[in-house]
Amino acid sequence: MSDSRISSEFIPAGRGLPSWALEALCAKDSATVMVIHPTEQHRKDTLESLHQRGSSPNPQLHVTLNQLLRLLHVDFRLPVLLDDEASSFMGIHKRCAVAAEQHKFPLLHTGANGNWTMKKTQRLQHLHGHLSSLLNPFDWENNPGIDAYEKILRSFEREHGGTLPVLLPRHVLGALDGSDTVPFHFSHLDGILLLDHAPDFTELERAILISLSRFIPVHQLINPGSFRLGHHGAFLVDEYPCDQESLPSWVPQHTVWTPSDDSWRSPIGFEHDTNFTRIAIDDRVQTVNAALEFIDQYRRQSSGRVLIIDGAARDRAHLWSQSLATLGIQWNAASDSLNGQPLFHALLQAARLSQGMSAWGLNALYSMMDSTSLPLAEDMYPDLLHPTEESWRPRPHQDVLQGMAQQFHVLGGPGAISRWVGALSRAKPSATDRNPREREQALEETQWWISCLLHSWKPLLMGEDIHMLKYDVFGCSSGAELPLPPSPDNGTSWLIQFVKWLDFDELSHRKAPFDRSLGTFHTLLESIQRIQSTMKQEGVSSSFDGTEFIELLTYIGQITTLSSTHIKTSGIEVLTPKEAIGLEADLIILAGLDVDAWVMKSSVVPWLDAKAQLELGMFQTDLLIRQGRHHIKHLLNAAPLVVMFDSTHEDGGGPSAPFGEWLADVRRSGEWDAMRSPPPFIPTSTYQGESPSRRWEWKSRELGQGSWLCPRTSWVADEDDKRRTIRHGPFPRDARQQLGMDLKHSIQPRTTSNHSAALINSFEASIQNDRKQREPSLKAIEAGTSLSWEHRSHLLHIDTLNLRPTHSSSKAPGSTAAQWPHLGHREEKVVSLSVDPRPLPAYSNEALSMNHRFGMIDASLNRGVWSPSRLEKWLQCPRGAWVTQFLHAQNEDEGISEDVDFRIRGILAHEVAGALLTGHGVSVSGPDLERIEPLHQGPMGDLAAGWDTILAYLNEHVQWLGRHNAVSVHRTRDLIDATPAQWNEYQESGEPISPRGRLFRMYESDLTLEHAAPIACEWKALLGKKSVTIDASDDNDQPSSFEMFGYADRVDVVVLNEEQQRILTEAGLLDVSSEAPKPAPLDGTPYAAKRLVIIRDLKTVRGPAIKKRGLRHLRCLFEELQLALYARAWEITHPGDRVIGVGATEIGELTTHYVELDDDIASISEELQVGVTTRHLPLHFPSVEAKGQYRSSFRTWMYERLKTAQRGISAANDGQVNPTPGTHCNYCVVRQSCSVSSFSGGSY
Structure with a gap:
């Protein structure tokens, strides 16, 4: 026996506590021995075994190494353990910050790069924790200051009169070495039995045990084999183990085992007569289900203990818990991480609202507002009252936030909150708002809410935003000074305030098994209170603000665990290989030893490179693999039945290194084939025979190497002359998928569906696909023929037609067809435009009982007032219109792109045009201008005046202009051809900017309309309070009508000279003295108008390229309804006026005013300077003579477009909501769920 009184003995792998030791511990007259277990799980198992044998063990005699240290800590009366990691860390961090300013960490902090951060302290903590197991951790080159850090730890201990856990082993060793008396808890012991541990003991652990052996002899049990x-496992001293003669007297008498060979299979394995089964899997996803199948079959026959070994057991704890629950087995991990709680994650997101490059961004605001993990009360500031409007509250309106973010290009980041406050302070309802009073309330409530958030987030604001707190807030609508909440003093006060905002009723209803919302806040607040107490004891400020507070929350989440009751079914455990060392079972399933689950890669330690590790004598890159070999050898000998899953044949898969080495050794040893045999507890019928319910099958993996048992997740069986695909799985979703597959193949299902009436709905896509294959096509018609109007009832979508015009199709004559209307007419090679057949009629088949899916519902979708945009949605796809307009489903919020939104650039062009017309005297959305005067003859005729108007509008309303980011620089150059510096100089000193850019070109184009006098901008189509009644006709040409409201972009009156007036008067088209009480008729009845009017629609376009110029104008004529509806609305609200022209103004790099003129004024049209005139309508809408009356193509066009609008309204009134797939599906809100969406694909 050595002087250190340390002895050792070989024991075979596969059993942690030998049977002779267990018997001795049960004996009443045996020596008093303390047992040091390798894991807490083994300790608990040993105590349970002793209880089952009728013994009453003393728990203090069964310890792990960590518990041994705690006993010695008590025996030597060392200062109390400071085991609150969070509060200790913050105290240490404050001391590190002071030391850094004193240049104690010259390699880490010079002071020039800002303050000392928590990240640096965390990195030092990580490094020190890794080195703390060494006896001399400081003597190495490039030491970043670990010795100074330890001095800080010791000074912290002295200040608080305690012991830090990381320094406990060193303090215990010092106390042991300096003591001459036996520690109290060890004074009555005969010896210490140190069970087998995986390699290797740290320097401090070895030193402590050797020092302890001066008082109490230590006998170590070790596995044989290569160290x-x-x-071999860990050992204390490099001495050969004792034999029978040298066995210490205090050790229970037994026969000392002497190893005979170095085989991986030990006597314990032979005692178990272990049966090995290798399961080959093609996909690691199959592992859990296959393991459950084995467990289910085993538990039907035996009540033995089952160990599931998974290298990633802690990461997959929820998966295993959920999976085992399907077998009625309760198992869950002993604790959950605070960082993994949804509420904690949502809280961190809320705290970061004011920090970083996404600070105050729209998505960050939405994330906080709409969080289901952290539901906020509807009224966050109940104590605040509006000075003048009692019902107004500080609350957000998402449409306001979205609109303001797009309009003012508010992106997240430094300064974003000032842009929010500035934009909202100047926000006003648009001239086109139907309910300006409601809009005023929404704008001011959002402004008030965002200002309240600014003050509530004061402790967490970035430095760039602090100055915003000194400004008073005046309502953008009421003008009253708005009350604001008091600002919290620090981050902790903010957190307490945030708790008060929560909707606890909704929070308490959360029942997810992994969600511990209320406990999260309790744990978090307790941690912060303890930290504050530590800070006060340190005599330093306990105030945490800004990024420091957020880092503190993050750190608390990382280190804090939420304890829970470990509910489990006895006899089954899910463990990692490390946790399973020393344990035995009846069945061991190696279900997670692949390369991704059981990782053999060492963690990276800051500043500890290979050179430093060599200097410190801890360069052990293979340590994890050595430990893994020790663990796997134990597991392979610890049960009579061992089932292992091997993913070698999966791409990217394969066993982890220790497991793979063992498999390779078995292959070489010739015992490979023995592992083919199935486990004895599974029925033969599950892997042999022709039964369709077989769960396993034999598959060949290598040519000439035989077959292996593999899980069978699905198979095909012949049943009733049909081939049935059968899916196996333990989850309810597997049963649902099986039901779906049976129904899809018309096989009688084994289970019933939740909603039988819905089963037939699955056939919608295939039926509609059949319709698509059969629908008529324009490609099939011959020259001189047309696709008749009657074919519209056979169409599924309109993409097969020529509805969207091109230059070529717009020139092909369609009005010459023998039948009109038609869906397309071919003269030669080119097919003409189709007359708009939308909305397409719903498909009906009474035999299928699916009319509700094809688009007929038992409800009338009446709307009192329609707008052109709503009507166009209904023409495009009735199903999509129904979902958005009546069911109010919406797309997810799009967020804000880095570039200025294209729609906002369009709105900007509209508003600048409105500003110019306002300068001319036109009231935007107001009464018509009585003065008939072209723009070039009015106040805006002076280029300088017009340019100043444009610049003044931009200066007041476009806040993002002139910023120095790349997007703003580009858009400033595009709009006014100026640099940010030039624009800022203009704002500050009025330095003139030369008139250039997109907006000036638009203004110049307006001046060319010498015969067009603007009289209305954003004109309200209104006759009465709410709408105007539009006279139209149905498909049978019977009179009909509907109510409409909308805003026309621009209305011009044609300015005629005397000669032109004379020509039109003689033609019966003009009578300047007319007081006609009725609007101009659509049927061709002669009508002498008092004024001739042009309706314009402003459209912003990209470019346009030369080949695409004028296409937007064509779409307005043939595809959209706005121009026709506004034209007729003007005539109805202005009896005596006649609309003789409509068109789109394309605003791009160049601005072009297109206008389609009525062919009734063809005699003077070439003389008029009203824009680029087009003559498309005569080619597609015939001049009609009825009852001797002539109707121009223009009036026919207007009549047909009104008929199309009426057709859409009638479809809604009849409950027709049939889907009409097409390219528009890419932007539809139901594109993911619609079975005929061209976006979702599938069988369609």
Whole structure:
């Protein structure tokens, strides 16, 4: 026996506590021995075994190494353990910050790069924790200051009169070495039995045990084998184990085992007569289900203990818990991480609202507002009252936030909150708002809410935003000074305030098994209170603000665990290989030893590179592999039945290194084939025979190497002359999928569906696909023929037609067809435009009982007032219109792009045009201008005046202009051809900017309309309070009508000279003295108008390229309804006026005013300077003579477009909501769920 009184003894792998030791511990007259277990799980198992044998063990005699240290800590009366990691860390961090300013960490902090951060302290903590197991951790080159850090730890201990856990082993060793008396808890012991541990003991652990052996002898049990490879396990002294003669007297008498060979299979394995089964899997996803199948079959026959070994057991704890629950087995991990709680994650997101490059961004605001993990009360500031409007509250309106973010290009980041406050302070309802009073309330409530958030987030604001707190807030609508909440003093006060905002009723209803919302806040607040107490004891400020507070929350989440009751079914455990060392079972399932689950890669330690590790004598890159070999050897000998899953044949898969080495050894040893045999507890019928319910099958993996048992997740069986695909799985979703597959193949299902009436709905896509294959096509018609109007009832979508015009199709004559209307007419090679057949009629088949899916519902979708945009949605796809307009489903919020939104650029062009017309005297959305005067003859005729108007509008309303980011620089150059510096100089000193850019070109184009006098901008189509009644006709040409409201972009009156007036008067088209009480008729009845009017629609376009110029104008004529509806609305609200022209103004790099003129004024049209005139309508809408009356193509066009609008309204009134797939599906809100969406694909 050595002087250190340390002895050792070989024991075979596969059993942690030998049977002779267990019997001795049960004996009443045996020596008093303390047992040091390798894991807490083994300790608990041993105590349970002793209880089952009728013994009453003393728990203090069964410890792990960590518990041994705690006993010695008590025996030597060392200062109390400071085991609150969070509060200790913050105290240490404050001391590190002071030391850094005193240049104690010259390699880490010079002071020039800002303050000392928590990240640096965390990195030092990580490094020190890794080195704390060494006896001399400081003597190495490039030491970043670990010795100074330890001095800080010791000074912290002295200040608080305690012991830090990381320094406990060193303090215990010092106390042991300096003591001459036996520690109290060890004074009555005869010896210490140190069970087998995986390699290797740290320097401090070895030193403590050797020092302890001066008082109490230590007998170590170790596995035989190569120490270099890890089979041997950890040892205290390099001495050969004792034999029968040298066995210490205090050790229970037994026969000392002497190893005869170095085989991986030990006597314990032979005692178990272990049966090995290798399961080959093609996909690691199959592992859990296959393991459950084995467990289910085993538990039907036996009540033995089952160990599931998974290298990633802690990461997959929820998966295993959920999976085992399907078998009625309760198992869950002993604790959950605070960082993994949804509420904690949502809280961190809320705290970061004011920090970083996404600070105050729209998505960050939405994330906080709409969080289901952290539901906020509807009224966050109940104590605040509006000075003048009692019902107004500080609350957000998402449409306001979205609109303001797009309009003012508010992106997240430094300064974003000032842009929010500035934009909202100047926000006003648009001239086109139907309910300006409601809009005023929404704008001011959002402004008030965002200002309240600014003050509530004061402790967490970035430095760039602090100055915003000194400004008073005046309502953008009421003008009253708005009350604001008091600002919290620090981050902790903010957190307490945030708790008060929560909707606890909704929070308490959360029942997810992994969600511990209320406990999260309790744990978090307790941690912060303890930290504050520590800070006060340190005599430093306990105030945490800004990024420091957020880092503190993050750190608390990382280190804090939420304890829970470990509910489990006895006899089954899910463990990692490390946790399973020393344990035995009746069945061991190696279900997670692949390369991704059981990782053999060492963690990276800051500043500890290979050179430093060599200097410190801890360069052990193979340590994890050595430990793994030790663990796997134990597991392979610890049960009579071992089932292992091997993913070698999966791409990217394969066993982890220790497991793979063992498999390779078995292959070489010739015992490979023995592992083919199935486990004895599964019925033969599950893997042999022709039964369709077989769960396993034999598959060949290598040519000439036989077959292996593999899980069978699905198979095909012949049943009733049909081939049935059968899916196996333990989850309810597997049963649902099986039901779906049976129904899809018309097989009688084994289970019933939740909603039988819905089963037939699955056939919608295939039926509609059949319709698509059969629908008529324009490609099939011959020259001189047309696709008749009657074919519209056979169409599924309109993409097969020529509805969207091109230059070529717009020139092909369609009005010459023998039948009109038609869906397309071919003269030669080119097919003409189709007359708009939308909305397409719903498909009906009474035999299928699916009319509700094809688009007919038992409800009338009446709307009192329609707008052109709503009507166009209904023409495009009735199903999509129904979902958005009546069911109010919306797309997810799009967020804000880095570039200025294209729609906002369009709105900007509209508003600048409105500003110019306002300068001319036109009231935007107001009464018509009585003065008939072209723009070039009015106040805006002076280029300088017009340019100043444009610049003044931009200066007041476009806040993002002139910023120095790349997007703003580009858009400033595009709009006014100026640099940010030039624009800022203009704002500050009025330095003139030369008139250039997109907006000036638009203004110049307006001046060319010498015969067009603007009289209305954003004109309200209104006759009465709410709408105007539009006279139209149905498909049978019977009179009909509907109510409409909308805003027309621009209305011009044609300015005629005397000669032109004379020509039109003689033609019966003009009578300047007319007081006609009725609007101009659509049927061709002669009508002498008092004024001739042009309706314009402003459209912003990209470019346009030369080939695409004028296409937007064509779409307005043939595809959209706005121009026709506004034209007729003007005539109805202005009896005596006649609309003789409509068109789109394309605003792009160049601005072009297109206008389609009525062919009734063809005699003077070439003389008029009203824009670029087009003559498309005569080619597609015939001049009609009825009852001797002539109707121009223009009036026919207007009549047909009104008929199309009426057709859409009638479809809604009849409950027709049939889907009409097409390219528009890419932007539809139901594109993911619609079975005929061209976006979702599938069988359609």
